[in-house]
Amino acid sequence: MGSQINYTVTGIDAGAGIMSSTQKALKAYGLESDNWQLQTSSTAAMTSTLDKAIQDKRPIVITGWQPHWMFTKYPIKFLKDPKNVFGKAEHIDTVVRKGLKTDKPEAYTVLDRFHWTPAQMSEVMLKVNDGVDPEKAAKQWIKKNPKQVQSWTKGVKKVHGQSLKLTYVAWDSEIASTNVIAQVLRNQGYKVTIQAMEIQPVWASVATGAADAQVSAWLPKTSGLFYKDYKGKFEDLGPNLKGAKVGLAVPKYMTNINSIEDLKN
Numbered sequence: 001m002g003s004q005i006n007y008t009v010t011g012i013d014a015g016a017g018i019m020s021s022t023q024k025a026l027k028a029y030g031l032e033s034d035n036w037q038l039q040t041s042s043t044a045a046m047t048s049t050l051d052k053a054i055q056d057k058r059p060i061v062i063t064g065w066q067p068h069w070m071f072t073k074y075p076i077k078f079l080k081d082p083k084n085v086f087g088k089a090e091h092i093d094t095v096v097r098k099g100l101k102t103d104k105p106e107a108y109t110v111l112d113r114f115h116w117t118p119a120q121m122s123e124v125m126l127k128v129n130d131g132v133d134p135e136k137a138a139k140q141w142i143k144k145n146p147k148q149v150q151s152w153t154k155g156v157k158k159v160h161g162q163s164l165k166l167t168y169v170a171w172d173s174e175i176a177s178t179n180v181i182a183q184v185l186r187n188q189g190y191k192v193t194i195q196a197m198e199i200q201p202v203w204a205s206v207a208t209g210a211a212d213a214q215v216s217a218w219l220p221k222t223s224g225l226f227y228k229d230y231k232g233k234f235e236d237l238g239p240n241l242k243g244a245k246v247g248l249a250v251p252k253y254m255t256n257i258n259s260i261e262d263l264k265n
C-alpha cells in the first residue's frame with residue numbers, strides 16, 4: 001500500500017507532539033526502513049489534502065486526533081497501535097505561569113475550574129470550521145451554556161481591566177478552547193489577549209511568565225517532552241478536557257488497513 005501514497009504520512013506543524021510520536025511510530029513499526037516519511041505541513045493543509053484524497057477515494061494516512069471535526073466530516077478511522085506508541089487516551093491540561101495564583105487569583109480560579117467535554121469542544125470547532133469567527137463562536141457557546149460557565153465563575157470577584165495573556169497553537173481544538181476561556185475571562189473584566197504560535201514557544205511563554213496561561217497541553221504523551229523540559233517552571237491545573245485521542249488515521253474505504261502494522265509491505 002505504501003507505494004500508492006509514496007510511503008508518506010501527511011502531518012501538521014513540525015513542532016507538534018503528535019509529529020514526534022509519529023516519527024517514533026514509523027521507527028517502532030519498521031516503516032522507516034521501508035522509506036516511509038512524515039510530511040510536515042499544517043492542520044489546514046493536512047485537512048485539505050485529506051479532503052481531496054477522500055473526494056478521489058485515494059488512500060491517505062494522516063496524523064489524527066479527537067476531538068476534531070475531521071472525524072465528524074469525513075469517514076475516517078484510527079489505526080490500531082498495538083505497540084502503544086501514541087498512548088491510549090490523552091487529556092488536555094490547563095497550564096499557568098508560576099505566581100498567577102498570587103497576582104491574579106480570580107483568573108487563576110476560573111482557569112482552574114475550566115473543564116468541558118469533547119462534544120462541547122467539537123460544537124465550537126464545527127462552527128469555526130463552517131466559517132464563524134472563533135470569538136463569535138465562543139460567545140455563542142457561552143450564551144448557550146450559562147450553567148456550565150457559572151460553575152467556572154461562581155463566587156469569583158469581577159476585575160476591572162487587568163491584562164491577561166493566553167498563548168495557544170492554531171490547532172482547531174485549541175482555537176476553540178482558547179477563545180472560549182478567553183471570552184469567559186473577558187466577561188469577568190480582564191483585558192485578554194490571545195496569541196497563536198508553535199507548541200514549544202507556547203510552553204516557553206508560560207515558563208518565562210511572558211504569558212499567563214495556555215490550555216493546549218495534550219498529555220501524558222503528546223506534550224510529554226515539553227512537560228519534562230519545563231518542569232518546575234509552570235503550574236499544571238489539571239485537565240480542561242478528558243477523553244482525547246491521537247494517532248494515525250485513514251479513510252474507512254481502506255478496508256485492509258486497520259493497524260499501523262498493516263502499513264508494512
Ligand SMILES: C[SH](C)CC(=O)O
Nearest residue numbers: 016017018065171222
Ligand atoms: C494537535 S495534536 C493532538 C497536539 C500535539 O501534537 O501536541
